[in-house]
Amino acid sequence: MIISKQFKFYAAHRNEEIGGKCANLHGHRYGITCKFEVRRVSSISTLFSEFDDRVGRLIAEQYDHGMLIHRGDTLFTTLSRHEREFGETLKMKVLEGPTSVENLAYTLFSEISALGFRLLNLEVKETDTSTVEYSLEDWKRDRSRFGWRREPVSRSMENLSAESAAGPVMAVTD
Numbered sequence: 240m241i242i243s244k245q246f247k248f249y250a251a252h253r254n255e256e257i258g259g260k261c262a263n264l265h266g267h268r269y270g271i272t273c274k275f276e277v278r279r280v281s282s283i284s285t286l287f288s289e290f291d292d293r294v295g296r297l298i299a300e301q302y303d304h305g306m307l308i309h310r311g312d313t314l315f316t317t318l319s320r321h322e323r324e325f326g327e328t329l330k331m332k333v334l335e336g337p338t339s340v341e342n343l344a345y346t347l348f349s350e351i352s353a354l355g356f357r358l359l360n361l362e363v364k365e366t367d368t369s370t371v372e373y374s375l376e377d378w379k380r381d382r383s384r385f386g387w388r389r390e391p392v393s394r395s396m397e398n399l400s401a402e403s404a405a406g407p408v409m410a411v412t413d
């Protein structure tokens with residue numbers, strides 16, 4: 240049985256590698272659709288509220304109204320300096336590669352799977368006209384390419400953040 244859940248978040252980002260207008264700091268309303276495989280155990284399979292609680296919390300705490308930024312972007316260095324100099328904490332979601340929608344899909348897929356759900360497919364809608372569909376097979380292929388270190392297991396979100404922060408370097412896919 241497949242359960243589909245939708246989430247959304249607003250975030251700033253730029254893609255410093257592809258240049259043009261994408262290199263300017265700008266924002267999107269990202270729409271996320273997750274398809275989870277669930278097994279029915281009684282009259283229900285998984286409570287819908289479980290997805291809201293865990294995936295919704297991940298998105299709210301780490302992504303929403305934040306800035307997606309590549310650890311290797313010089314802007315990340317500048318913003319980190321700003322934080323130290325002015326004692327501010329900016330909400331930055333650090334990715335190990337440029338913040339393309341493909342790399343975002345890979346990161347989200349890894350993090351949602353790590354919450355203990357069996358995610359089969361993830362759609363990331365970046366603009367009104369562009370959506371990336373990302374499957375479990377895509378994720379497995381990317382993971383072997385990027386060297387993501389282990390199978391997803393249920394972990395606390397604190398551990399998850401630490402894991403993500405220490406993750407591998409991703410390649411640009413567009």
Ligand SMILES: [Zn+2]
Nearest residue numbers: 252261265267
């Ligand atoms: Zn963009």
